[in-house]
Amino acid sequence: MRRTNRLRYTRHFITKQLTAKQRERKQFVLPMYRDLKVNPDNRTKLVDDELFVKGKLQTKYVMPKLPTAQGTDTSIKLVTGDTVTDSGSIFHGYAARVKSTQDVSKVLDMAKHNPTLAAADHLIYAFRIGDSDGNIKTENFHSDGDYGVGLKLLEHMQSEHTVNRVFIVARVCTPGYRHIGNRRMLSCYQGL
Known part of the structure; x- marks a missing residue:
């Protein structure tokens, strides 16, 4: 050494x-x-x-536990999906049920306290919120510098008719990683 x-x-x-x-x-x-x-x-x-x-x-840092934000009737739980590794990039998938944009904000706040998500190079998310009749009230995405992935994640949710969910994909680029182009879209979907 x-x-x-x-x-x-x-x-x-x-x-x-x-x-x-x-x-x-x-x-x-x-x-x-x-x-x-x-x-x-x-x-x-x-x-x-x-x-x-x-x-x-600095010895005064304490590892926080992943908090649960209280929703209207049940607590919001962040569910961990599979971890996918491709060409030196590691993709961690997370999902949660949401009913409003305030719930999405709570989930993203929870994500900031998760050590894996906080250390990610790219934090990609997409969500769709609808009413009981199946009408979409709002939907949005964020790519966090990984161009086009957030939109593809939202398009995948639209094709699967997924409503009242938020999907988060954390991409960690390890030393020596290679650009993987459009294959990173598939890795994002497999991680959920």
Whole structure:
């Protein structure tokens, strides 16, 4: 490990293997690290799963549990789908039942507290809300920089006549990932 600097500017790399608990803590600390790294005065450094700010170890972070937002009659539950890996990209699928745009906002707030979703490179979602007669009141999507995927996810929901649901796909790009083009659309659907 002391000689890994010899691999600089090559295609090869060596990293320290972390335990599952350390990886989970690192996933939680990573968004805070990115936020603090913007200001160069902070001198922020991330070593394994430990966050250092101005040379001091930050020990006051606690892993939050995924909260459940209270809806009108039942609590909103975020259901986890399959995880799909393709060409160095990892897709995590999530879904929830919603009745209004306020419920969608609650689900997205819940997603921000999930370490996996918070550390994702792209957080794609789409939702459709309708009334009891089957008429669509509102529908929308967000691609988060992964051009066209949110719209394709919404089109898939329309073709399947899916109503009162929100689908979230978290895409994590691992080192050395390749662009996979339109195949990423299929990976998004398989993750749900």
